[in-house]
Amino acid sequence: xxxxxxxxxxxxxxxxxxxxxxxxxxxxxxxxxxxxxxxxxxxxxxxxxxxxxxxxxxxxxxxxxxxxxxxxxxxxxxxxxxxxxxxxxxxxxxxxxxxxxxxxxxxxxxxxxxxxxxxxxxxxxxxxxxxxxxxxxxxxxxxxxxxxxxxxxxxxxxxxxxxxxxxxxxxxxxxxxxxxxxxxxxxxxxxxxxxxxxxxxxxxxxxxxxxxxxxxxxxxxxxxxxxxxxxxxxxxxxxxxxxxxxxxxxxxxxxxxxxxxxxxxxxxxxxxxxxxxxxxxxxxxxxxxxxxxxxxxxxxxxxxxxxxxxxxxxxxxxxxxxxxxxxxxxxxxxxxxxxxxxxxxxxxxxxxxxxxxxxxxxxxxxxxxxxxxxxxxxxxxxxxxxxxxxxxxxxxxxxxxxxxxxxxxxxxxxxxxxxxxxxxxxxxxxxxxxxxxxxxxxxxxxxxxxxxxxxxxxxxxxxxxxxxxxxxxxxxxxxxxxxxxxxxxxxxxxxxxxxxxxxxxxxxxxxxxxxxxxxxxxxxxxxxxxxxxxxxxxxxxxxxxxxxxxxxxxxxxxxxxxxxxxxxxxxxxxxxxxxxxxxxxxxxxxxxxxxxxx
Numbered sequence: 001x002x003x004x005x006x007x008x009x010x011x012x013x014x015x016x017x018x019x020x021x022x023x024x025x026x027x028x029x030x031x032x033x034x035x036x037x038x039x040x041x042x043x044x045x046x047x048x049x050x051x052x053x054x055x056x057x058x059x060x061x062x063x064x065x066x067x068x069x070x071x072x073x074x075x076x077x078x079x080x081x082x083x084x085x086x087x088x089x090x091x092x093x094x095x096x097x098x099x100x101x102x103x104x105x106x107x108x109x110x111x112x113x114x115x116x117x118x119x120x121x122x123x124x125x126x127x128x129x130x131x132x133x134x135x136x137x138x139x140x141x142x143x144x145x146x147x148x149x150x151x152x153x154x155x156x157x158x159x160x161x162x163x164x165x166x167x168x169x170x171x172x173x174x175x176x177x178x179x180x181x182x183x184x185x186x187x188x189x190x191x192x193x194x195x196x197x198x199x200x201x202x203x204x205x206x207x208x209x210x211x212x213x214x215x216x217x218x219x220x221x222x223x224x225x226x227x228x229x230x231x232x233x234x235x236x237x238x239x240x241x242x243x244x245x246x247x248x249x250x251x252x253x254x255x256x257x258x259x260x261x262x263x264x265x266x267x268x269x270x271x272x273x274x275x276x277x278x279x280x281x282x283x284x285x286x287x288x289x290x291x292x293x294x295x296x297x298x299x300x301x302x303x304x305x306x307x308x309x310x311x312x313x314x315x316x317x318x319x320x321x322x323x324x325x326x327x328x329x330x331x332x333x334x335x336x337x338x339x340x341x342x343x344x345x346x347x348x349x350x351x352x353x354x355x356x357x358x359x360x361x362x363x364x365x366x367x368x369x370x371x372x373x374x375x376x377x378x379x380x381x382x383x384x385x386x387x388x389x390x391x392x393x394x395x396x397x398x399x400x401x402x403x404x405x406x407x408x409x410x411x412x413x414x415x416x417x418x419x420x421x422x423x424x425x426x427x428x429x430x431x432x433x434x435x436x437x438x439x440x441x442x443x444x445x446x447x448x449x450x451x452x453x454x455x456x457x458x459x460x461x462x463x464x465x466x467x468x469x470x471x472x473x474x475x476x477x478x479x480x481x482x483x484x485x486x487x488x489x490x491x492x493x494x495x496x497x498x499x500x501x502x503x504x505x506x507x508x509x510x511x512x513x514x515x516x517x518x519x520x521x522x523x524x525x526x527x528x529x530x531x532x533x534x535x536x537x538x539x540x541x542x543x544x545x546x547x548x549x550x551x552x553x554x555x556x557x558x559x560x561x562x563x564x565x566x567x568x569x570x571x572x573x574x575x576x577x578x579x580x581x582x583x584x585x586x587x588x589x590x591x592x593x594x595x596x597x598x
Contacts (some may be wrong), residue, residue: 004033004065006097014040015114016095018060020077020087029077030061031086033094038113040442044088046118048199049076050189051093051291052128060094067094076124079212090114092195101316101592108280108314112202112302117426121203123196123217125188125210130181135210141214144170145223148230174234182223182235185210187253191260194288194299197281200264201303206333224258231510260288269357278304278312282327282360283343292316293361294323306334320361321352328357329388332395337386338552341397341597342368345537345572347558355569356395356597367522367537368459368554368573375461375473376553376575384551395597399549402579402590403532405557407436408540409454409525423492426513430486433457433525437533444531445578454482456533456577458515478512487510519575532579537572544571545597548584558595567596 015038021030036042047429058074059066069077073093077128081087115121126373129135148169152159163174170177186209190196200206206217227233236255263284270276285388290296298314301307311330315323331340331400343366353359385398409432433453443452455474462474488509491498523535528546536557544557545568557578558568584590 115202120205141178179234182253186257191257275305382550407527427493534576536574
């Protein structure tokens with residue numbers, strides 16, 4: 001059979017739809033392609049799935065020729081196909097000519113409307129899921145979790161439901177297969193795809209298809225909310241291999257999938273009050289996966305409130321570097337400069353972007369990924385002054401140089417410190433900080449060194465652990481949590497089998513550890529020449545310069561470029577205890593000047 005030939009779409013609002021022919025499970029896929037105007041579309045469903053591979057070994061037969069498709073799309077269409085009636089579907093890999101960059105660029109602008117006009121969105125989780133009989137057990141567990149009353153949760157209380165109380169709440173035991181199935185569902189690649197955000201948020205009715213079994217999204221979101229409220233995490237651990245194993249190991253894909261699902265829930269709630277800013281969407285999608293790197297930007301155009309700006313047009317013929325720099329320049333021009341420099345400096349050493357331009361395509365851990373702007377005001381209430389110079393792609397910023405880095409710690413494995421169940425890396429960090437701080441007699445602010453130590457470890461932050469909680473300044477009671485956490489780390493590092501029987505202590509140590517993980521993610525501990533301590537970007541070196549930029553909430557680390565006057569490379573942001581509330585503005589010998597970032 002001849003190949004299907006894509007013809008140019010005659011009009012800016014024309015799209016293709018698939019009329020998928022009915023068939024039995026093993027029948028070949030067949031159907032036909034029709035062209036329709038977006039404002040006159042028939043009833044259809046939009047398909048969301050994980051591309052995963054680039055090879056196209058399968059085919060869809062149409063009246064005008066066959067279309068080569070990936071195995072994952074073939075699997076999804078077979079699950080979706082009706083046994084007795086045609087089904088009208090929109091699927092990107094078929095309905096957009098993937099060989100025409102011009103068409104892809106124009107159709108990307110329509111995808112927001114395509115998903116919002118669909119009767120529903122069907123999410124196919126792919127072939128890497130358990131068998132149907134096991135999935136049924138997982139779905140039943142999800143229903144059980146969703147039935148836990150919401151009024152059981154009380155802010156500020158210990159709401160943990162430990163494994164030994166599962167039966168009391170109608171839940172299976174922690175070693176039941178159902179928990180592993182729930183984890184396997186969350187570990188599906190779909191949750192980490194960048195295009196998912198738009199497809200999910202704009203869909204009127206979203207349902208997940210797991211090996212042909214449907215799971216309403218609301219059911220999963222309700223279950224995950226209860227898991228978070230009550231500190232239930234069995235679905236994020238791998239089963240014990242034998243009874244002598246000290247502690248179950250984290251299942252990274254399930255954990256990342258759960259985090260991605262929570263982010264989708266947060267965005268869906270926020271989007272219900274109006275469209276989101278493009279830069280915020282791009283930033284939140286850094287850890288997601290994209291087949292084409294530029295889709296880390298293009299995938300949000302249908303969602304963003306400010307995406308109609310022609311400077312953000314999708315262009316699949318433009319080089320990646322040109323696209324990223326074009327977006328960064330425009331964000332600075334519209335007043336988002338502080339957010340741009342805050343996000344820059346955490347890419348690879350070999351990055352070809354200007355140092356002030358964020359590498360949104362890089363999935364490396366980002367230091368201070370959660371920025372408590374209500375808590376950090378390193379530049380006081382000053383107003384940002386930033387300007388792009390197109391020749392040379394320079395950024396002019398007004399700021400104050402105030403110190404230099406004199407010591408930095410070893411760079412730990414970011415992922416290990418934040419997610420690994422082994423506590424030796426945490427103990428190594430504490431021992432290194434003990435050594436670095438042993439030479440201190442007095443801190444520049446005059447505060448007690450012990451308080452400086454534990455407050456710096458958590459960035460002086462205290463966050464309500466619940467979804468959407470406010471980030472506040474750490475109360476003095478966190479000193480006790482620090483002591484418990486340190487004792488916990490020391491005991492677990494020496495004896496992995498040791499367990500704390502006190503539920504409240506265990507909960508508090510976990511929360512303090514999460515705060516430490518936020519600060520150590522992608523960073524190094526540092527000391528300045530004037531005696532301030534904190535955390536800085538992992539690429540920081542001794543001799544690097546510290547500065548604040550007007551209008552920016554945190555200090556930055558910059559590096560002189562070939563000793564040229566006032567020309568610097570941006571290394572990244574920093575946290576310096578005692579300098580986060582505008583203290584630099586009143587330092588002796590410090591003055592405002594224009595700095596050039598290359």
